[in-house]
Amino acid sequence: MRRGSILIRMIESRYMPEVFSKSGKSKSPPSTDLRVVSEVKRMVDEGYCEPPWRSLAAMPPGTKFEAQNDDEKVLLLMRKHPVTNLWWIGLTAVLFGLPLFWGEFPLIASVTPMVGLALAVFWYLGLAFFVIQNLLLWFYNVYIVTDERIIDVDFFGLLYKNVNAMQIRKIEDVNYSQVGMFSSIFNYGNVVIQTAAEQRSADRTEEASAFTFEAVPNPDRVVKVIGELMEQEEKEEYEGRTK
Amino acid sequence: MDDILGSLSLSLIVGLFVKGLLVLTTLLSLVTVRQASLMDKVLNVPIGNWFKTLAWGFFFVSLILTIGIVLIV
Structure with a gap:
């Protein structure tokens, strides 16, 4: 049975009234096939x-x-923990107030008021550009776990994009690490997924694997979901062989 | 030559420099519009349109301010 149809059946049985549910009255406990779901x-x-x-x-x-299959379901969508954005938010706050002290710099103080105004306009436009860039990069640098694949979408700056996709069955091992005070307090960490043919990423992240989910919240639960997907995949392969 | 050098002031040089940077910022904001559109294509989420609107808004504000500064200063 396709994993997608199992998923839909589980959601139906959980959220729909029984009269609309295909399963009707019979509510059997989930079998081991449904652990992931x-x-x-x-x-x-x-x-x-x-x-x-x-x-x-x-x-x-x-x-x-992009490139999602018709029957492919997104199980998990992850991006970096919001606390990882604190550095650029803090920097923006500092840079926002900096023009108040421009009078202390003789070079800037000596320009005419109109040029000073132009300088301030450029400063705040540049700051807005910096904020929008960081916001976009945080929001769209995502890691996706579907019922068939895992996808790592990396954007760098304006003009560089790297998308890695891998079938669940090619995963050899998955682990996570939490390093530092912030990751312990806010419960985020790096999830590293090892493939059969270990390869370093060709992108610019210098990650330990082509699939490293960086600073994702609740890495233990992410590892659990991927681990159960791997188990299910192995079971399906085994059943396929024995049929 | 001396007349040209004499007419150059710090404000003039800084003003020209800032105008150039403002034009560059406007071009970058246009690239951001394209970038937001491409990102939304890669990952289509319900609030993706909000980011595209933000990028377009930034571009128009940059354009208006740049034109204003270039013409006035």
Whole structure:
């Protein structure tokens, strides 16, 4: 049975009234085949699907990605923890107030008021550009786990994009690390996914693997979901061989 | 030659420099519009249009301010 159809059946049985549900009265406990779905469903129950800008979303509604297959379901959508944005937010706050002290610099103080105004306009436009860039890069640098693949979307600056996709069955091992005070306090970390043929990423991140989910929240739950997907994949392969 | 050098002031040089940078910022804001559109294509999310609107808004504000500064200063 396709994993996507299992998923839909689980959501139906959980959220639809029984009269609309195909399964009707019979509510059998989930079998081991449904472990993955139950984990994701648990996250949905805990409110992990909304709002759309959250950094770990389970089955986010209305989310699609490039090269998505027709029957492919997005299980997890991740981006860096919001606390990783503090550096540029703090820098912006400092730079925002800097023009108040321009009078202390003799070179800037000696220009005419109109040129000073032009300088201030350029300063704040540049600052707005900096903010928008960082906001876009944070929002669209995402990691996606579907019922078939994992996808790592990396954007760098204005003109560089790197998208890696890999089938679940090619994953050899998955682990995570939490290093530093902030990652312990806010519970985020790096999830490293090892493939059968280990390769370093060709991109500019110098990551330990082509698939490193950087600074994602609740890395333990992410590892659990991927681990269960791997188990399910192995089971499906085994059953396929024995048929 | 001396007349040209004499007419050059710090304000003039800084003004020209800032105008050039403002034009560059406007061009970069246009690239940001394209970038937001491409990013939305890679990952289509419900609030993707908000980011595109933000990028367009930034471009128009940059354009208006740049034209104003170039013409006035």
